[in-house]
Amino acid sequence: MATDPAAVPPSPAPRLVDQQLRTRAQRVIPGGMYGHMSTALLPGNYPQFFSHARGAHVFDADGNRYLDLMCAYGPNLFGYGHESIDRAFTQQLARGDLAPGPSPLMVDLAEQLVALIAHARWAMFCKNGTDATTMALMVARAHTNRRIVIRCAGSYHGSAPWCTPIARGTLPEDRAHQLSCTYNDTASLQTALDAAGDDLAAVIVTPYRHDAFRDQAAIERDFAQQLRAACNLRGAVLILDEVRAGLRLQRDTSWSVLGVEPDLSCWGKALANGHPLSALLGGERLRAAASSIYVTGSFWYAAAPMAAALETLRLVRDSHYLEQLEHLGERLRHGLAAAAHRHGFEFRQTGPVQMPLFLFADDPDLRLGFGWCSEMLDRGIYVHPWHNMFLCAAMTAADIDAAVEAADGAFAALNRARPGLEPHPGIKALMSSR
Amino acid sequence: MATDPAAVPPSPAPRLVDQQLRTRAQRVIPGGMYGHMSTALLPGNYPQFFSHARGAHVFDADGNRYLDLMCAYGPNLFGYGHESIDRAFTQQLARGDLAPGPSPLMVDLAEQLVALIAHARWAMFCKNGTDATTMALMVARAHTNRRIVIRCAGSYHGSAPWCTPIARGTLPEDRAHQLSCTYNDTASLQTALDAAGDDLAAVIVTPYRHDAFRDQAAIERDFAQQLRAACNLRGAVLILDEVRAGLRLQRDTSWSVLGVEPDLSCWGKALANGHPLSALLGGERLRAAASSIYVTGSFWYAAAPMAAALETLRLVRDSHYLEQLEHLGERLRHGLAAAAHRHGFEFRQTGPVQMPLFLFADDPDLRLGFGWCSEMLDRGIYVHPWHNMFLCAAMTAADIDAAVEAADGAFAALNRARPGLEPHPGIKALMSSR
Numbered sequence: 001m002a003t004d005p006a007a008v009p010p011s012p013a014p015r016l017v018d019q020q021l022r023t024r025a026q027r028v029i030p031g032g033m034y035g036h037m038s039t040a041l042l043p044g045n046y047p048q049f050f051s052h053a054r055g056a057h058v059f060d061a062d063g064n065r066y067l068d069l070m071c072a073y074g075p076n077l078f079g080y081g082h083e084s085i086d087r088a089f090t091q092q093l094a095r096g097d098l099a100p101g102p103s104p105l106m107v108d109l110a111e112q113l114v115a116l117i118a119h120a121r122w123a124m125f126c127k128n129g130t131d132a133t134t135m136a137l138m139v140a141r142a143h144t145n146r147r148i149v150i151r152c153a154g155s156y157h158g159s160a161p162w163c164t165p166i167a168r169g170t171l172p173e174d175r176a177h178q179l180s181c182t183y184n185d186t187a188s189l190q191t192a193l194d195a196a197g198d199d200l201a202a203v204i205v206t207p208y209r210h211d212a213f214r215d216q217a218a219i220e221r222d223f224a225q226q227l228r229a230a231c232n233l234r235g236a237v238l239i240l241d242e243v244r245a246g247l248r249l250q251r252d253t254s255w256s257v258l259g260v261e262p263d264l265s266c267w268g269k270a271l272a273n274g275h276p277l278s279a280l281l282g283g284e285r286l287r288a289a290a291s292s293i294y295v296t297g298s299f300w301y302a303a304a305p306m307a308a309a310l311e312t313l314r315l316v317r318d319s320h321y322l323e324q325l326e327h328l329g330e331r332l333r334h335g336l337a338a339a340a341h342r343h344g345f346e347f348r349q350t351g352p353v354q355m356p357l358f359l360f361a362d363d364p365d366l367r368l369g370f371g372w373c374s375e376m377l378d379r380g381i382y383v384h385p386w387h388n389m390f391l392c393a394a395m396t397a398a399d400i401d402a403a404v405e406a407a408d409g410a411f412a413a414l415n416r417a418r419p420g421l422e423p424h425p426g427i428k429a430l431m432s433s434r
Numbered sequence: 435m436a437t438d439p440a441a442v443p444p445s446p447a448p449r450l451v452d453q454q455l456r457t458r459a460q461r462v463i464p465g466g467m468y469g470h471m472s473t474a475l476l477p478g479n480y481p482q483f484f485s486h487a488r489g490a491h492v493f494d495a496d497g498n499r500y501l502d503l504m505c506a507y508g509p510n511l512f513g514y515g516h517e518s519i520d521r522a523f524t525q526q527l528a529r530g531d532l533a534p535g536p537s538p539l540m541v542d543l544a545e546q547l548v549a550l551i552a553h554a555r556w557a558m559f560c561k562n563g564t565d566a567t568t569m570a571l572m573v574a575r576a577h578t579n580r581r582i583v584i585r586c587a588g589s590y591h592g593s594a595p596w597c598t599p600i601a602r603g604t605l606p607e608d609r610a611h612q613l614s615c616t617y618n619d620t621a622s623l624q625t626a627l628d629a630a631g632d633d634l635a636a637v638i639v640t641p642y643r644h645d646a647f648r649d650q651a652a653i654e655r656d657f658a659q660q661l662r663a664a665c666n667l668r669g670a671v672l673i674l675d676e677v678r679a680g681l682r683l684q685r686d687t688s689w690s691v692l693g694v695e696p697d698l699s700c701w702g703k704a705l706a707n708g709h710p711l712s713a714l715l716g717g718e719r720l721r722a723a724a725s726s727i728y729v730t731g732s733f734w735y736a737a738a739p740m741a742a743a744l745e746t747l748r749l750v751r752d753s754h755y756l757e758q759l760e761h762l763g764e765r766l767r768h769g770l771a772a773a774a775h776r777h778g779f780e781f782r783q784t785g786p787v788q789m790p791l792f793l794f795a796d797d798p799d800l801r802l803g804f805g806w807c808s809e810m811l812d813r814g815i816y817v818h819p820w821h822n823m824f825l826c827a828a829m830t831a832a833d834i835d836a837a838v839e840a841a842d843g844a845f846a847a848l849n850r851a852r853p854g855l856e857p858h859p860g861i862k863a864l865m866s867s868r
Contacts, residue, residue, distance in 0.1 A: 030556050068533070080532070093515075102467070140603075269732050
């Protein structure tokens with residue numbers, strides 16, 4: 001079928017091990033896999049299991065190597081197995097991780113975060129991003145003695161019963177006193193504010209719109225300012241959910257460039273470069289409320305992830321990682337745009353360049369996106385057809401150029417395969433239900 | 435004041451570093467500390483911060499060494515920094531921890547748990563114990579399409595809004611459709627069952643009563659059987675919360691000796707000997723419901739804690755750790771009982787010997803308990819005045835004998851100090867509010 005030999009991808013190792021693992025997983029893991037790392041809604045050739053990770057690359061269970069443009073869905077900011085971060089982690093692990101109380105590193109880390117994040121005067125640590133967003137709601141409700149939280153429709157804030165995007169197994173009461181507005185839409189915000197009346201506890205919002213399955217969008221400065229003003233006027237709490245974007249866009253909150261400060265901010269994923277740690281940061285006004293709630297977890301006070309976070313923050317402060325991510329992201333965006341144009345595709349790249357999302361125009365059931373991603377995978381580039389991606393500082397210009405070259409071949413192959421493409425059954429079902 | 439020189443404890447290093455850390459923590463952590471590792475409700479000489487942990491011992495920030503009878507509130511089962519467990523962890527960390535998908539170890543671990551835990555046919559992994567109990571409720575509600583969950587008053591199932599023991603910051607709706615009964619009390623169970631009617635989704639229960647501030651109590655076989663029968667009769671789901679007790683009492687669920695199997699069981703703490711990992715296990719009947727809910731977390735699929743869990747389970751299967759814990763626990767119980775008797779104290783030791791709780795008779799405001807624990811701490815033994823403790827397999831008979839010897843001195847000192855003892859202000863306030 002391929003007429004240009006140069007466009008034929010290197011044949012990947014057959015994914016026999018992955019298939020065997022999937023068969024075994026079907027027996028002992030519900031549905032074979034769950035959550036955001038399930039391949040159920042990914043192209044059929046995507047591996048489910050990975051054996052190795054190093055720098056910007058991952059290796060599937062069959063030994064195939066990929067440039068990983070997902071970065072484990074965000075946690076990988078400086079590279080998998082980063083030398084100085086993992087050394088800080090393992091050295092602390094050898095000294096002590098858990099104990100009957102936290103390590104002095106917890107105080108160091110709280111101080112470092114307060115020094116780095118302008119609005120923050122205090123920090124509470126936890127494990128999941130969902131822990132941080134849930135704690136934020138508790139602090140806001142404790143502070144205000146009010147109930148209502150306004151969220152933007154489609155924004156992801158975690159998978160607890162109050163916020164999981166699939167409500168199965170939850171109660172309507174789990175979402176009581178939540179109101180919805182549309183991201184960047186002043187009128188919808190005003191409607192929600194009017195409905196909340198004097199019972200508004202908080203507004204929770206992501207720093208930019210990074211919802212799955214649709215183009216990403218920057219926050220409009222006016223909208224951010226309106227959120228801030230509305231919370232000020234009503235004594236409500238503005239919560240910025242930085243779990244996904246935190247530390248990839250700014251060395252402060254992602255809104256620091258707008259001059260809009262939240263009252264609370266939620267952090268996770270990249271905070272310790274993949275070691276399990278999340279955090280809720282807050283301003284002085286929320287300190288008493290934060291000390292009044294009871295939240296905890298068996299592993300929240302572990303010292304080794306805090307050692308990793310301290311080294312991660314040192315790199316955030318002292319390296320040019322952010323400028324590098326922007327530079328690499330621009331290179332990728334321009335390279336892909338040129339390749340898509342060459343092959344006649346309208347290829348939408350949205351969001352910050354270091355957190356890109358790729359969607360094809362006129363592709364309502366994502367068959368083009370799936371076809372292209374599938375071809376990219378066969379060329380050793382792991383990209384996602386409907387979730388934003390992440391760049392990391394372990395990537396090089398050569399990695400980006402390899403991704404662009406693979407894209408050139410993938411677009412060519414997509415043109416050839418186009419007449420026979422079918423939508424993924426799961427995506428077809430999902431899209432028809434929306 | 436001390437007349438017997440032998441009873442004078444070795445003078446601990448002054449806790450200047452701890453004091454400095456507390457002062458700094460007051461500025462950057464709400465209330466100076468939060469959650470179960472706060473010393474706010476512990477004797478005044480207890481250190482807040484720990485620098486090192488090794489085997490059965492921990493070192494506070496000032497370098498004082500303690501035999502740790504809390505085992506980090508449970509996670510430490512085989513010893514802090516256990517050689518083969520931490521080697522498995524660090525070797526996997528060097529290969530790869532997070533990636534865009536889980537490691538093959540996730541399948542291995544699910545298979546091992548299904549092989550070890552009789553009722554289990556599948557496993558889902560998460561980070562917090564609270565994740566596992568929350569997922570259990572979601573699975574039960576998804577399976578039954580019903581709402582009501584029966585809990586035992588006073589039992590701890592985590593700190594999410596639906597279960598945190600201090601409701602501040604939560605909504606009444608967060609606890610909607612929960613009914614309460616009394617542990618081991620058939621009549622109260624029947625009342626709750628009657629109230630639930632045909633809307634009963636689940637009963638969640640700890641394997642024995644390990645509530646804080648009161649004597650622990652074994653599950654009565656009749657009560658366990660009644661729970662099982664009631665769930666069978668009504669098609670409801672029996673959830674066993676093994677987060678705290680799991681793997682310390684049996685090499686299966688803690689109820690395996692009763693012949694009562696749950697439908698779902700929740701695990702955490704000791705599952706990976708302190709590395710962050712929790713799990714929900716379930717039977718065949720719950721598989722479809724478990725695959726229908728959406729739960730996930732950024733760090734849930736990390737491979738290194740799973741490698742640690744695999745080695746922990748190997749030790750569970752292949753070592754005599756359980757028999758050792760029982761032996762050491764009996765030695766401690768008998769030694770403490772004799773020492774208390776010698777000094778004229780009625781000293782109640784309740785719960786399994788490997789998870790003991792100590793309370794003094796006629797000590798409603800815990801002043802005796804606090805006084806004794808404070809003396810124990812000064813003698814290098816870290817015990818808790820109102821929470822159950824935990825033994826680990828790194829403890830030796832010599833460690834236990836040292837604890838008993840310290841107890842002898844602590845009881846003597848307590849007798850001398852008794853007239854001047856005052857209750858801890860926080861405990862006094864807590865007890866008067868109950």
